[in-house]
Amino acid sequence: MNEGSRHNQPPRTERLSYLDALDRVMAIASFRVDGALCHANANYLRMMGMTHEEAQGRLHSSLCTPALLATSRYHDIWAQLCAGTAYSGVVERVRSDGRSCWMEATYSPVLDAQGQVVEILKIATDITARRTQEQAQKAHLQRLSLIADATDTAVIMSDASSRIVHVNGGFSRLFGWHAEEILGQDPITLLSPKLHDGFVQTYRAQLRGGLPVEREEIVVTKTGRRYWIKVVSNPILDDAGQLLFTVSMLTDITRAKMHEALQYRGLEAMARERPLSDVLETICKEVERIAPEITASILEVDAFGMMHPLAGASLPASYSQLLDGLSIGPQAGSCGTAAWRNQAVFVEDIANDPLWTDYKHLALPLGFRACWSTPIQSSEGRAIGTVAFYYRQTCSKAWTEFHQQLADVCVHLCALALEREHARSRIRQLAFYDGLTGLPNRSLLQAQANQAITLAARDKQALAVLFIDLDRFKPVNDSMGHPAGDELLCNVAACLLQALGPSDMAGRLSGDEFVMVLSQTDAEQATSTIERLQEQLANSLVVAGKPLAVSASIGIAMFPEDGRDMDTLLQRADMAMYQAKNAGRGLFSFFSDEMNRLAQERRTLETALRDALKNQELHLHYQPQIELASGQLYGVEALARWTHPELGPISPARFIPLAEECGLIADIGRWALGEACRQLAQWRTQGLRVPSVSVNLSPSSFHDLDLPDMVAQTLQRNALLPQDLTLELTESILLDTNPSTMKTIEAVHAHGVRLSMDDFGTGYSSLSYLRRLPVSELKLDRSFVADLEHNESARALSNAILGIGQSLHLTVVAEGVETLAQRSMLGMQGYPVAQGFLFAHPLAPSELTEWLLQQGQTTTEVEKVGHSSKL
Numbered sequence: 062m063n064e065g066s067r068h069n070q071p072p073r074t075e076r077l078s079y080l081d082a083l084d085r086v087m088a089i090a091s092f093r094v095d096g097a098l099c100h101a102n103a104n105y106l107r108m109m110g111m112t113h114e115e116a117q118g119r120l121h122s123s124l125c126t127p128a129l130l131a132t133s134r135y136h137d138i139w140a141q142l143c144a145g146t147a148y149s150g151v152v153e154r155v156r157s158d159g160r161s162c163w164m165e166a167t168y169s170p171v172l173d174a175q176g177q178v179v180e181i182l183k184i185a186t187d188i189t190a191r192r193t194q195e196q197a198q199k200a201h202l203q204r205l206s207l208i209a210d211a212t213d214t215a216v217i218m219s220d221a222s223s224r225i226v227h228v229n230g231g232f233s234r235l236f237g238w239h240a241e242e243i244l245g246q247d248p249i250t251l252l253s254p255k256l257h258d259g260f261v262q263t264y265r266a267q268l269r270g271g272l273p274v275e276r277e278e279i280v281v282t283k284t285g286r287r288y289w290i291k292v293v294s295n296p297i298l299d300d301a302g303q304l305l306f307t308v309s310m311l312t313d314i315t316r317a318k319m320h321e322a323l324q325y326r327g328l329e330a331m332a333r334e335r336p337l338s339d340v341l342e343t344i345c346k347e348v349e350r351i352a353p354e355i356t357a358s359i360l361e362v363d364a365f366g367m368m369h370p371l372a373g374a375s376l377p378a379s380y381s382q383l384l385d386g387l388s389i390g391p392q393a394g395s396c397g398t399a400a401w402r403n404q405a406v407f408v409e410d411i412a413n414d415p416l417w418t419d420y421k422h423l424a425l426p427l428g429f430r431a432c433w434s435t436p437i438q439s440s441e442g443r444a445i446g447t448v449a450f451y452y453r454q455t456c457s458k459a460w461t462e463f464h465q466q467l468a469d470v471c472v473h474l475c476a477l478a479l480e481r482e483h484a485r486s487r488i489r490q491l492a493f494y495d496g497l498t499g500l501p502n503r504s505l506l507q508a509q510a511n512q513a514i515t516l517a518a519r520d521k522q523a524l525a526v527l528f529i530d531l532d533r534f535k536p537v538n539d540s541m542g543h544p545a546g547d548e549l550l551c552n553v554a555a556c557l558l559q560a561l562g563p564s565d566m567a568g569r570l571s572g573d574e575f576v577m578v579l580s581q582t583d584a585e586q587a588t589s590t591i592e593r594l595q596e597q598l599a600n601s602l603v604v605a606g607k608p609l610a611v612s613a614s615i616g617i618a619m620f621p622e623d624g625r626d627m628d629t630l631l632q633r634a635d636m637a638m639y640q641a642k643n644a645g646r647g648l649f650s651f652f653s654d655e656m657n658r659l660a661q662e663r664r665t666l667e668t669a670l671r672d673a674l675k676n677q678e679l680h681l682h683y684q685p686q687i688e689l690a691s692g693q694l695y696g697v698e699a700l701a702r703w704t705h706p707e708l709g710p711i712s713p714a715r716f717i718p719l720a721e722e723c724g725l726i727a728d729i730g731r732w733a734l735g736e737a738c739r740q741l742a743q744w745r746t747q748g749l750r751v752p753s754v755s756v757n758l759s760p761s762s763f764h765d766l767d768l769p770d771m772v773a774q775t776l777q778r779n780a781l782l783p784q785d786l787t788l789e790l791t792e793s794i795l796l797d798t799n800p801s802t803m804k805t806i807e808a809v810h811a812h813g814v815r816l817s818m819d820d821f822g823t824g825y826s827s828l829s830y831l832r833r834l835p836v837s838e839l840k841l842d843r844s845f846v847a848d849l850e851h852n853e854s855a856r857a858l859s860n861a862i863l864g865i866g867q868s869l870h871l872t873v874v875a876e877g878v879e880t881l882a883q884r885s886m887l888g889m890q891g892y893p894v895a896q897g898f899l900f901a902h903p904l905a906p907s908e909l910t911e912w913l914l915q916q917g918q919t920t921t922e923v924e925k926v927g928h929s930s931k932l
């Protein structure tokens with residue numbers, strides 16, 4: 062030591078007290094350059110677990126770990142110490158009991174006066190406890206890190222300055238960055254650059270205050286993909302409460318969020334009272350947005366097990382239409398089977414799965430390869446529909462769980478929507494329909510009727526409102542009990558429904574009062590409907606197991622004559638009903654006097670016609686048909702005649718349509734057929750030459766499948782041949798949709814009876830129609846004949862009709878020939894047969910007998926008769 066330095070040194074006593082203090086707190090030992098320990102203080106000995114004696118002369122290397130000694134490092138350091146260079150560091154040494162001890166040590170070479178190293182002084186602090194704790198912590202952290210890496214939750218550890226210090230494997234997998242790429246970066250800037258500044262400040266302040274923060278946000282990955290994540294950030298503070306680190310755990314909640322969105326959209330649509338189809342369409346669209354690999358559809362299963370598509374706009378409409386009305390079953394594709402089994406059905410290969418055998422031809426051409434269908438269950442567990450996911454490619458395993466979750470949310474929402482719809486229709490039913498009969502109540506009827514009235518006004522059509530009140534309903538209730546009364550009302554409601562046309566409606570007002578609104582109905586048609594209804598009420602009701610004849614008093618108000626709105630019409634129909642009731646039971650009355658008079662007249666006539674038929678008051682007249690070329694009689698047409706005892710002769714133009722409306726026409730046809738054949742046979746017996754007789758039959762006569770047999774029997778009974786009879790039918794038969802009509806016509810024709818198309822040219826005169834009917838004769842309508850002389854187009858038409866007849870090898874008969882000019886024009890055109898007042902009016906049988914006798918059997922004279930009667 063030099064002077065200068067001696068001057069700077071503290072006084073000796075003070076230096077001794079420093080060394081003392083050092084000796085008390087530090088472990089101190091000194092070694093010779095050969096490594097032998099020459100001095101150790103008590104701290105050192107305690108630390109190394111040695112006594113003074115054991116320590117004396119102990120080599121330094123014997124205190125070191127074998128691992129250290131095995132390296133050159135130990136020898137290098139010792140050599141440097143011996144060369145005068147100090148060394149400081151954390152070192153591990155071996156205690157005498159073999160355990161490790163850790164120390165922070167400084168090795169300082171001690172020099173002699175010549176500057177030679179004579180000793181190595183070691184001053185150390187025992188850090189074994191701290192080191193052990195650190196190592197335990199490190200191991201713990203390593204374990205934690207392994208766990209953290211294994212989980213899919215992304216973990217970010219950032220320091221107090223918001224710099225990333227650690228990320229786990231889950232982070233790399235989710236976000237695509239490896240740790241080394243992002244260490245030191247701010248996690249918020251990295252993942253959520255658009256996060257609101259204010260939020261970031263608050264978030265950090267909260268962490269600094271030691272509080273955890275939880276939030277949901279949209280983050281962006283390295284590749285730009287967006288995720289919804291849930292972030293839970295926990296602060297790690299030091300003992301002084303300073304923020305050291307923040308550990309944030311990020312969980313992918315994209316699916317949950319999507320489900321939330323699906324539910325939100327579906328529920329929102331329901332809350333906004335959107336129609337069921339809109340709600341379900343919204344659900345399908347949302348599913349397809351969330352999982353674009355899916356084509357979604359929703360079907361309803363009705364109480365009869367039929368499927369009805371409700372939504373699925375991405376499926377072609379033609380496909381959905383084909384599914385409509387299909388039955389569920391054990392092998393009915395994915396949906397039908399899922400509904401049948403009431404459990405989800407996943408068909409991975411539509412082309413080869415037996416469940417799709419009958420339906421794959423529908424799905425495969427659209428490119429669908431797989432279909433997953435899940436039943437929608439009602440709250441009672443019944444399958445009320447299905448949600449189907451169609452796939453155009455093989456469904457990847459990765460989707461399965463996700464799609465399962467999606468299907469779960471969907472069916473739940475759909476069940477809600479369907480049940481809500483059912484509840485709504487139940488409410489509608491309760492609010493707008495009569496609980497007993499199921500008919501619309503007054504409110505609904507009023508609304509529907511006003512709509513019908515608006516349409517009638519627009520189309521300038523008539524409409525009838527019928528107010529119906531049952532007669533003697535109270536006694537039924539009183540004597541048979543209320544359940545029987547209820548049954549009666551239900552049966553009456555059924556009768557009303559049966560009487561309705563497609564655009565008509567019926568409702569129950571209260572008690573035994575019902576209303577019918579008949580669209581496109583004039584007074585006459587309303588009367589027909591009422592008559593049919595009264596007949597049904599009188600004949601077809603069974604109450605409490607017994608037949609019960611019921612009648613009703615009915616009032617009728619007509620639109621527009623009696624009122625232009627439902628209130629007025631109903632009120633007037635009600636008044637008319639009272640009028641009917643007062644007049645007796647089972648009657649109807651029109652509000653208008655004039656209509657009422659006509660309807661009553663018609664009713665009287667109808668009753669009279671029934672009686673006339675029953676009492677054989679109808680008779681036939683016969684009009685000759687003449688072969689123009691020869692003047693020979695070709696045949697006679699039988700025409701019905703009715704002379705009412707009081708009203709006098711009534712034209713068939715009036716009573717035939719009436720008979721058609723009130724269902725008497727088939728009876729008239731049967732009677733005319735029998736009577737005409739009988740008369741023909743009689744003339745034949747009298748030796749008069751009448752080649753054949755034509756009988757008019759209306760289309761409804763051909764509904765009767767017994768007609769052919771009846772015709773055959775009638776001919777046989779009168780010893781006539783089939784060719785002696787011609788049946789005249791009108792073109793309206795072509796509009797007849799009754800399935801028996803064509804069969805009957807064919808069968809009659811098969812018997813050899815000739816068929817004639819009457820009034821040809823006035824209706825649906827088309828060759829294709831004509832070819833469908835096995836007619837042998839056409840009758841040119843008399844309206845053409847009437848115009849022949851003055852109208853060029855009538856002439857052209859009669860010519861054309863003759864041409865049609867000839868081309869089909871049919872005899873064409875010209876009707877209504879009244880003048881010689883008409884006769885000669887028809888003759889020139891080539892008409893073979895004619896009929897009309899020119900030759901003879903329809904004649905009573907005795908008159909025709911006389912006429913035939915007058916003409917003789919070789920009657921070229923007929924033409925002369927025509928001349929003489931007209932000239």
Ligand SMILES: Nc1nc2c(ncn2[C@@H]2O[C@H](COP(=O)(O)O[C@H]3[C@@H](O)[C@H](n4cnc5c(=O)[nH]c(N)nc54)O[C@@H]3COP(=O)(O)O)[C@@H](O)[C@H]2O)c(=O)[nH]1
Nearest residue numbers: 700701713714717733757758759819877878879897898903
């Ligand atoms: N289903 C049934 N329909 C029948 C029956 N009997 C008659 N009818 C049909 O009623 C309509 C009116 O018949 P009617 O008043 O008898 O008139 C016929 C002839 O009198 C009339 N006619 C004959 N010649 C002339 C004439 O020169 N001028 C003229 N103005 N009228 C004439 O034509 C009627 C015969 O027509 P059609 O039957 O078309 O040959 C009428 O449609 C009858 O068909 C029946 O029993 N059943």
